[in-house]
Amino acid sequence: MASSRACTKPIIFLSAFTKSKFSHQYHVSFINTTSHIPIYPKLSQQRSLVVNNVLKTVEPTESSLRSSNSEEFGSLGEKPTILVSERLGEAGLQVLRGVGHVECAYELSQEELCTKISCCDALIVRSGTKVTREVFEAAKGRLKVVGRAGVGIDNVDLQAATEFGCLVVNAPTANTIAAAEHGIALLAAMARNVAQADASTKAGKWQRSKYVGVSMVGKTLAVMGFGKVGSEVARRAKGLGMHVIAHDPYAPADRARAIGVDLVSFDQAITTADFISLHMPLTPTTNKIFNDNTFAKMKKGVRIVNVARGGVIDEDALVRALDSGIVAQAALDVFTEEPPSKDSKLVQHENVTVTPHLGASTKEAQEGVAIEIAEAVLGALKGELSATAVNAPMVAPEVLSELAPYVVLAEKLGRLAVQLVCGGSGIKSVKVVYRSARGPDDLDTRLLRAMVTKGLIEPISNTIVNLVNADFIAKQKGLRISEERVVVDSSPELPVDSIQVQISSVDSKFASAVSESGQISIDGRVKFGEPHLTCVGSFDVDVSLEGNLILCRQVDQPGMIGRVGNILGEQNVNVSFMSVGRTSRRNKAIMAIGVDEEPNKEALDNIGAVSAIEEFVFLKL
Ligand SMILES: NC(=O)c1ccc[n+]([C@@H]2O[C@H](COP(=O)([O-])OP(=O)(O)OC[C@H]3O[C@@H](n4cnc5c(N)ncnc54)[C@H](O)[C@@H]3O)[C@@H](O)[C@H]2O)c1
Numbered sequence: 190m191a192s193s194r195a196c197t198k199p200i201i202f203l204s205a206f207t208k209s210k211f212s213h214q215y216h217v218s219f220i221n222t223t224s225h226i227p228i229y230p231k232l233s234q235q236r237s238l239v240v241n242n243v244l245k246t247v248e249p250t251e252s253s254l255r256s257s258n259s260e261e262f263g264s265l266g267e268k269p270t271i272l273v274s275e276r277l278g279e280a281g282l283q284v285l286r287g288v289g290h291v292e293c294a295y296e297l298s299q300e301e302l303c304t305k306i307s308c309c310d311a312l313i314v315r316s317g318t319k320v321t322r323e324v325f326e327a328a329k330g331r332l333k334v335v336g337r338a339g340v341g342i343d344n345v346d347l348q349a350a351t352e353f354g355c356l357v358v359n360a361p362t363a364n365t366i367a368a369a370e371h372g373i374a375l376l377a378a379m380a381r382n383v384a385q386a387d388a389s390t391k392a393g394k395w396q397r398s399k400y401v402g403v404s405m406v407g408k409t410l411a412v413m414g415f416g417k418v419g420s421e422v423a424r425r426a427k428g429l430g431m432h433v434i435a436h437d438p439y440a441p442a443d444r445a446r447a448i449g450v451d452l453v454s455f456d457q458a459i460t461t462a463d464f465i466s467l468h469m470p471l472t473p474t475t476n477k478i479f480n481d482n483t484f485a486k487m488k489k490g491v492r493i494v495n496v497a498r499g500g501v502i503d504e505d506a507l508v509r510a511l512d513s514g515i516v517a518q519a520a521l522d523v524f525t526e527e528p529p530s531k532d533s534k535l536v537q538h539e540n541v542t543v544t545p546h547l548g549a550s551t552k553e554a555q556e557g558v559a560i561e562i563a564e565a566v567l568g569a570l571k572g573e574l575s576a577t578a579v580n581a582p583m584v585a586p587e588v589l590s591e592l593a594p595y596v597v598l599a600e601k602l603g604r605l606a607v608q609l610v611c612g613g614s615g616i617k618s619v620k621v622v623y624r625s626a627r628g629p630d631d632l633d634t635r636l637l638r639a640m641v642t643k644g645l646i647e648p649i650s651n652t653i654v655n656l657v658n659a660d661f662i663a664k665q666k667g668l669r670i671s672e673e674r675v676v677v678d679s680s681p682e683l684p685v686d687s688i689q690v691q692i693s694s695v696d697s698k699f700a701s702a703v704s705e706s707g708q709i710s711i712d713g714r715v716k717f718g719e720p721h722l723t724c725v726g727s728f729d730v731d732v733s734l735e736g737n738l739i740l741c742r743q744v745d746q747p748g749m750i751g752r753v754g755n756i757l758g759e760q761n762v763n764v765s766f767m768s769v770g771r772t773s774r775r776n777k778a779i780m781a782i783g784v785d786e787e788p789n790k791e792a793l794d795n796i797g798a799v800s801a802i803e804e805f806v807f808l809k810l
């Protein structure tokens with residue numbers, strides 16, 4: 190006989206993120222692992238900021254301005270602390286202050302940031318703060334969300350964020366127009382030597398012949414990266430009478446066609462363009478994608494604008510290309526190192542126009558970005574939809590809402606299964622079987638798998654598992670979680686008929702949980718919205734998965750329920766649910782008893798001493 194006393198902690202975790210296929214909205218939920226599990230499948234108030242080339246004014250929503258009560262913040266239990274490490278529009282700060290403690294601390298050293306971060310639930314940055322692995326380590330698990338008030342997330346270590354279970358959200362739409370306008374401003378300023386002529390005139394010179402420019406009309410502009418900013422630049426360049434081509438391996442051809450832009454290969458773009466405007470993100474693939482080799486292929490006298498990221502250009506190679514005349518001029522808003530060194534040859538080059546990363550810096554964009562990020566961060570903290578998660582799988586809000594009770598079931602089954610293993614940490618292989626009337630394409634199981642993983646890992650480690658880090662943590666622990674879908678003849682209205690968790694190649698502390706095929710196996714289903722355990726090993730049971738559970742295997746004979754019930758009653762332990770499953774009459778039976786309180790040692794010893802009881806286990810859910 191054996192009993193398990195695995196300990197669980199009353200923690201609420203950031204657990205689920207969803208994104209609608211249709212509305213491009215994401216969802217974040219908090220899940221309370223010990224009591225009722227609240228999921229808040231509310232739709233976010235995300236507003237389109239650029240609609241048909243029109244910049245829409247964004248206003249904070251009423252809900253985001255409303256004061257918080259502690260319940261809204263799940264595990265935080267009190268107002269969250271939000272560190273804002275770079276200047277943010279006042280409207281966004283107002284939204285944040287309505288619900289949290291906001292600390293604005295600018296130009297922090299890395300050390301100062303690491304010191305502050307352990308007291309913060311959220312961090313809001315722009316491009317100037319490096320959110321490195323050290324920052325996540327220093328946060329010691331408290332940091333729930335990093336909000337990037339802008340598009341580029343190359344200054345946030347996403348891998349580290351994911352490993353630490355920290356959600357990263359950005360504000361991808363509010364500065365699109367500002368960046369596109371800045372691109373066009375630089376293009377025109379470069380073509381007409383505006384900056385150089387301005388400096389010369391202010392220096393008392395009158396150099397009209399020196400600053401003869403080039404015209405843009407009829408010239409070919411290659412837009413590299415045909416995303417939000419790139420397509421707005423293309424649209425504006427068309428208005429200037431330019432012939433616009435674009436390269437973007439992932440852009441839909443119909444969007445390009447709609448603007449009258451030809452999508453071409455990388456080489457075709459750079460070899461035929463008179464002007465090249467860069468609008469791709471900085472990734473390992475695009476890092477220094479403009480280098481000696483690519484400059485060598487360009488039309489002599491090409492002009493380059495970069496409002497994307499400095500790192501996409503090999504800056505030394507650009508200086509060489511400028512010196513050799515391959516590149517006639519460059520206009521740069523962004524640099525590999527920001528700010529660039531004072532004696533940077535590139536910055537000082539006479540054919541180069543520079544601005545200090547001003548692409549997003551309009552009043553309108555900064556207000557919009559601030560509200561967009563404030564709402565995304567607060568949404569994440571409150572368990573509401575977050576439209577812009579960048580390091581979490583996306584599950585549509587409607588899917589989340591229908592899966593909500595199964596999410597609870599999945600976690601409880603994982604939690605229960607791991608407590609049935611002798612020395613739980615030796616688990617290597619887990620299979621989750623979903624029985625459903627729906628075809629595989631109609632059932633998104635990532636959330637369920639993540640919750641089984643959470644249930645399996647948390648009782649045996651001090652790791653916090655959520656949807657951000659579930660797969661990573663499982664892999665790190667050498668836990669292979671496979672999934673199987675079995676199509677059954679039940680109602681397609683229900684996403685899942687039942688979930689089975691199997692753990693193979695381990696010994697169980699409750700031998701009856703081992704199925705005929707040799708794995709620990711438990712099944713559950715949702716009944717009337719509540720998770721139920723429906724099968725243990727080869728025994729059918731039916732017990733609500735709440736509170737704690739005692740599983741006993743006994744000889745099937747009269748009076749057993751009464752005897753165990755009496756023992757528990759004597760210790761003032763309330764039985765919430767009881768079910769008996771047996772192989773055949775008067776043979777072996779399993780009694781599953783739900784109890785509100787944790788029985789003390791004496792009660793458990795007394796249950797073990799009942800002669801007809803062959804084994805039992807106490808499980809915390
Ligand atoms: N200077 C600024 O202040 C400022 C302001 C806003 C955005 N940005 C930067 O501009 C860039 C674009 O922003 P966005 O909002 O348009 O992003 P976006 O995600 O909408 O667009 C980026 C596009 O680049 C494409 N892309 C990816 N890899 C590519 C490759 N190898 N070659 C060509 N295209 C590739 C993507 O498919 C996508 O369509 C980002 O780097 C962003 O950080 C800078």
Ligand SMILES: O=C(O)[C@H](O)COP(=O)(O)O
Pocket residue numbers: 315316317338339340341342364546548549550
């Ligand atoms: O990626 C972005 O959104 C831009 O580069 C803006 O950066 P900023 O917020 O530092 O101005």
